[in-house]
Amino acid sequence: MTEFALEIDGLDKTFGGLHAVNRASFTVPHGSLTAVIGPNGAGKTTLFNLVTGLYRADSGEARFYGVSLHDLTPVEVAARGLIRTFQAARIYPGMTAIENVVAGAHLHLKTRAWQHMLWLGGARSEERALTARADALLDLVGLSAFRNVAATELPMGGQKLLEVVRALMARPRLLLLDEPAAGLNDAETADLAALLRAVRDSGISVVVVEHNMSLVMGVADQVIVLDAGSVVASGAPRDIQRDARVIAAYVGGEVAS
Ligand SMILES: Nc1ncnc2c1ncn2[C@@H]1O[C@H](COP(=O)(O)OP(=O)(O)OP(=O)(O)O)[C@@H](O)[C@H]1O
Numbered sequence: 518m519t520e521f522a523l524e525i526d527g528l529d530k531t532f533g534g535l536h537a538v539n540r541a542s543f544t545v546p547h548g549s550l551t552a553v554i555g556p557n558g559a560g561k562t563t564l565f566n567l568v569t570g571l572y573r574a575d576s577g578e579a580r581f582y583g584v585s586l587h588d589l590t591p592v593e594v595a596a597r598g599l600i601r602t603f604q605a606a607r608i609y610p611g612m613t614a615i616e617n618v619v620a621g622a623h624l625h626l627k628t629r630a631w632q633h634m635l636w637l638g639g640a641r642s643e644e645r646a647l648t649a650r651a652d653a654l655l656d657l658v659g660l661s662a663f664r665n666v667a668a669t670e671l672p673m674g675g676q677k678l679l680e681v682v683r684a685l686m687a688r689p690r691l692l693l694l695d696e697p698a699a700g701l702n703d704a705e706t707a708d709l710a711a712l713l714r715a716v717r718d719s720g721i722s723v724v725v726v727e728h729n730m731s732l733v734m735g736v737a738d739q740v741i742v743l744d745a746g747s748v749v750a751s752g753a754p755r756d757i758q759r760d761a762r763v764i765a766a767y768v769g770g771e772v773a774s
């Protein structure tokens with residue numbers, strides 16, 4: 518039997534008269550990489566906001582490894598291992614790149630706060646291990662040169678990659694990424710694609726909202742197409758590319774070209 522990292526079951530959300538997410542249902546098999554695509558305003562970010570507890574669904578629910586996420590706060594959702602990034606990069610100002618990445622691990626710090634304050638042995642070796650891991654991740658996405666630079670000084674593409682590796686520091690079981698390739702140049706996008714494959718291959722399930730079709734088609738195991746809040750198509754990248762409804766949803770032929 519397939520194990521599902523995420524089950525979206527009839528999720529529905531209306532803002533005033535606007536049906537932002539319309540009885541959306543799909544599943545994310547454990548260990549898979551799912552892409553959610555659709556035109557601007559299709560409800561992609563709202564879907565993430567519903568899953569992560571920022572918004573309450575009018576009806577329907579999301580389940581994370583079989584457990585309902587209904588009524589959980591964003592902090593509780595994250596503590597269970599469901600970690601997201603935001604469409605507009607949210608790096609921590611006043612911190613260097615490496616400090617930003619290490620900060621992503623705070624959810625999983627085993628030692629207590631007072632130990633950190635007193636800088637006792639356990640905390641120190643844990644901090645050292647976290648820094649080593651953060652350095653390895655920075656290296657993986659080609660950001661080592663920016664290690665000690667204020668994160669706000671990084672180019673936009675670098676800030677987006679930084680947010681992804683910071684999310685990984687929380688050791689997610691499921692990672693939700695909202696347009697991680699926005700603002701990335703071709704080389705950075707290739708780094709991101711390699712990182713996403715490596716993440717998936719390490720057993721972490723991934724859902725990525727993305728407009729960059731070559732990235733989506735290159736990394737996704739399955740593609741979910743949202744239009745006006747509804748799931749209008751789903752399947753393997755090759756099938757989705759041929760789907761007339763998908764091409765229609767992307768006026769201008771972004772998918773077809
Ligand atoms: N908090 C809110 N209050 C009112 N309307 C909202 C709210 N959040 C989203 N919407 C509306 O819901 C619809 C879906 O928005 P959403 O941000 O989910 O789209 P999206 O698919 O992520 O688009 P994009 O590709 O531009 O990021 C839009 O019409 C948007 O204006």
Ligand SMILES: [Mg+2]
Nearest residue numbers: 561562563604
């Ligand atoms: Mg969005």
